[in-house]
Amino acid sequence: MAKLTIESISIQNLGPFREQQTFDLSVHSERPVILIKALNGSGKTTLLNALQVGLYGYKAINPARRSDYEQFIASLQRTDATGIARIEMKLVVEIGSDRKDLNIRREWIQKDSGYRERFRVFESGVELLGVADEWDDFINGILPVELVHLFLFDGEKIEALANPNRLPALLKRATEVFLGLEGIDALNTDLKAVERRAGSAKTLRESTSEAQSQVDEYGNQLTELEQRISLLSQQKANAQSQLDSAQRKLDEYTVSAQQSGLNAYEQAASLKANVEFCKERKKHAQAAVVEALENPYLPLAWLGDLWVKYKDQWQKAQKTRHSHLLKEEFSKRDERVVNAITDPSVRSIVESVLSEDLARLQTDDENSPPLLEGGNPLEIEPLIDSAKVQLNLARQELDTAQTDLEKAQKQVDQIPAEEQISDILRKMQELAQKVSDAEKELRNIEKELDEAWSYHEHIESRLNTALQRMRSELKENTFQLKALEASDRAKRTLAIFRERLLASKAQWLSDMITKEFKQLLRKRNLISRVRVEPESYAVTIEDASGHDLPMERLSAGERQILAISVLSALIRERKGRFPVVVDTPLARLDRKHRESLIHNFFAKISHQVMVLSTDEEVEGSAYRAMSRHLNREYSLIFDETERRSIAKNNVAQLDLEHVV
Known part of the structure; x- marks a missing residue:
């Protein structure tokens, strides 16, 4: 090497x-x-x-x-x-x-x-x-050029490699390159070419059959499609990188802009609507206070000692009325009793006794003018208490509405004028447009790639059909048939070998990344191991308790250390044969x-x-x-x-x- x-x-x-x-x-x-x-x-x-x-x-x-x-x-x-x-x-x-x-x-x-x-x-x-x-x-x-960014990299951007959605593809592709799996892929392509050539030579004496022509045509189309898919895959990776960069710049600028008053400006309509709502609420609260003040029983709550005197006077008036009623009833009764006595001497004695009895019913307030009917304090007092509660609630609501209005008005006063943040808005619009353009570019490439894969599957299916038809025509040529069968076995064997080779390397990567991460990490007990899944190359982190630790739980510095640990494992696979440059x-x-x-x-x-x-x-x-x-x-x-x-x-x- x-x-x-x-x-x-x-x-x-x-x-x-x-x-x-x-x-x-x-x-x-x-x-x-x-x-x-x-x-x-x-x-x-x-x-x-x-x-x-x-x-x-x-x-x-x-x-x-x-x-x-x-x-x-x-x-x-x-x-x-x-x-x-x-x-x-x-x-x-x-x-x-x-x-x-x-x-x-x-x-x-x-x-x-x-x-x-x-x-x-x-x-x-x-x-x-x-x-x-x-x-x-x-x-x-x-x-290979596609791995140069692992050896010559920007330290501030390397944290993006700790993205669980991007990391598996990077690990798998890097491992494929380091293991030289392009040779296996090239051999697989060569076997397909052998199949196509074998299928196109049915016999030297017979002209090319329709099935053979189709095999050649579909084979050429597949080759062109595979080249296009490879190119689109590279374009997709570049577009994703440009989108990530544009989004990161927009996010960073948005945080800075919000600290400069953009957040309040964006919420201006909502804040102003809240002021109007608070004004309307205060208006209703004031109306409720007025309504409470208009309660006819409320003034009685302000009488103080006069109300106490009124209750005493009302009790005395009630007693006086009761005395009058009793006196009238007793007088009628005494008159019936006296009229019923025929003996004048007895009648005189009884009449005297009854007169003395009526005299004892006379009260001290009997001669004072009685109050009007009604106005029972026991009936009025609950109404007075209700009026007081109504007034207190109305006042509390008014105070709350006034406080909320002052807060809302203060927030509105803090909204910067449009001319103050025009540069910020323009810059954000430019950054957002770059993100939009990058997303559009990525979607277009993904659409083209999906269409290419779909068409690839369609052509591959038709090629297999044509190959089956051609093989049925090749039964007369035992050598060619055996070659095709051997090619199929070789392709299957290569596919299994490729898969197992990648899976075996996943364990090595798990051990190497874990070792590098633990060496570089300040918190030595934060993780127990980093695991790379053999099939998907998905990366998971196990904490000291053996539970999965989401990468989102890591700090920005720890994610950068994880990314560098991944790079360190991959670079060591190259056994120090290339310089490392870190910005x-x-x-x-x-x-x-x-x-x-x-x-x-x-x-x-x-x-x-x-x-x-x-x-x-x-x-x-x-x-x-x-x-x-x-x-x-x-x-x-x-x-x-x-x-x-x-x-x-x-x-x-x-x-x-x-x-x-």
């Missing part, structure tokens, strides 16, 4: 690099790390892209659409360039005991419309034309995770590791940890006046005794 080392890279007239900037990337086995520090916008990402483009050309950007690459290169061209744009790399390629020192150079020469790219390969100053023509096959033999790897990690990543990942993952960091990522304890593994250090200094970056070699700051 070939081993690739990047000895140096030079960049000129691309992005922030105007004059040629050369980075010596040679390393020693004891110290494989090269640190390149820069502020944002000073050229870290440009350097990462230059490494990818220098090795793989347009396929590093979008293998399915060359126009994306042309737009990308055009965006990096400088208007103040004094010469051609160029990326030049010195490479050491070791194949067994054979070593090749190569120089590769990509140049972009300006034309009337756009740029013309020129790629050349040199060895010992001599241009190798044959190698340049076959470079794509050569570099893909070392590391901004530590920004979202705490101190312990940073130090663990430095000692267990950067120091061990490959024979050559480049770390592109901001000026604050690798500082303090993180820098001290990395300095043990550091071979070289650069700083990118950006000149604001001339809008260009210069690479500064900080080798004097390193411990040179340990570098040698």
Whole structure:
């Protein structure tokens, strides 16, 4: 297996690099790390892209659409360039005991419309034309382009690999490439071709039958469809990546915009409607208070001591009325009794006794004027209490309505004016449009892919039918029939072998990812293992209790550590034969995770590791940890006046005794 080392890279007239900037990337086995520090916008990402483009050309950007690459290169061209744009790399390629020192150079020469790219390969100053023509096959033999993003990656975006919907496809495809399953697939395709050729030669003396013609036709159609499906699959992956990027930018900007008042602005109609509702509620509450005040019994609640005196007077008046009634009844009775007595002397005595009895019924208030009929306090008091309760409830509702109205009005007062957030709205609309365009592009590709698969199944079914018909015609030719049967057996055997090979590798991946994750993770008891399903390659995490731990429960830093653990397992499968480059790897990690990543990942993952960091990522304890593994250090200094970056070699700051 070939081993690739990047000895140096030079960049000129691309992005922030105007004059040629050369980075010596040679390393020693004891110290494989090269640190390149820069502020944002000073050229870290440009350097990462230059490494990818220098090795793989347009396929590093979008293998399915060359126009994306042309737009990308055009965006990096400088208007103040004094010469051609160029990326030049010195490479050491070791194949067994054979070593090749190569120089590769990509140049972009300006034309009337756009740029013309020129790629050349040199060895010992001599241009190798044959190698340049076959470079794509050569570099893909070392590391396929579809896996280059696993070795040269953006640390801030790598967390997206921890998405449970995307991770299985990545693991499975990477494993297929690492295991060389393209050879099995190619052999399977060759067997199909053998079947078609065998079927087309029924006999040398007979002309091609209708079934044979159909087999050839359907076979050609299947080949074209499989090529189209492969291309659409690559386009789908690129479209999904662009959609994820656009959605992430929109989400991040939305959070920032909401903090700037957008949330209140979007809810303006609802907030204003709430103010009107509160005003209407207050109006009804005021009407309820007025209605309560109009209760005829309510004023009696305000009489105080007068009401108490009224109740006493009313009781006395009742007694007086009762006395009058009794007196009248007793008088009638006494008159009947006296009239019934015939003896004058007895009548006189009885009449005297009865008069004295009536006199005792006389009350002190008998001569006071009685109150009007009705107005019983016992009947009125419940009505007074009810009126008081009604008034209190109405007042409480009025107070609540007033408070709610003040809160609602305060929220409305906080709504920013439209002109204050016009830029925010315009920016959000632009980002939302990009998401919409990306979704539309992805849907269109998925639709085309579904249609291609559906048509593929249809043609494959018709091909099988034609093959069966043709085989019935080939019974006269025993050799050809046996060849077809052997081809079928071989295809089935290859399919089983492919499936079992992938399944066996799933267990290895489970063990490797678990090992890497535990080494890098600060919380050592958070998980017990990471499991990769043999058939689907779906990834699940088991906690210390053996229960599934959803990835959503992991923090952003822990998801990044998981993604890096996956990459580490895949990269180690390549046995350190290709450089690893990481852009901004530590920004979202705490101190312990940073130090663990430095000692267990950067120091061990490959024979050559480049770390592109901001000026604050690798500082303090993180820098001290990395300095043990550091071979070289650069700083990118950006000149604001001339809008260009210069690479500064900080080798004097390193411990040179340990570098040698």
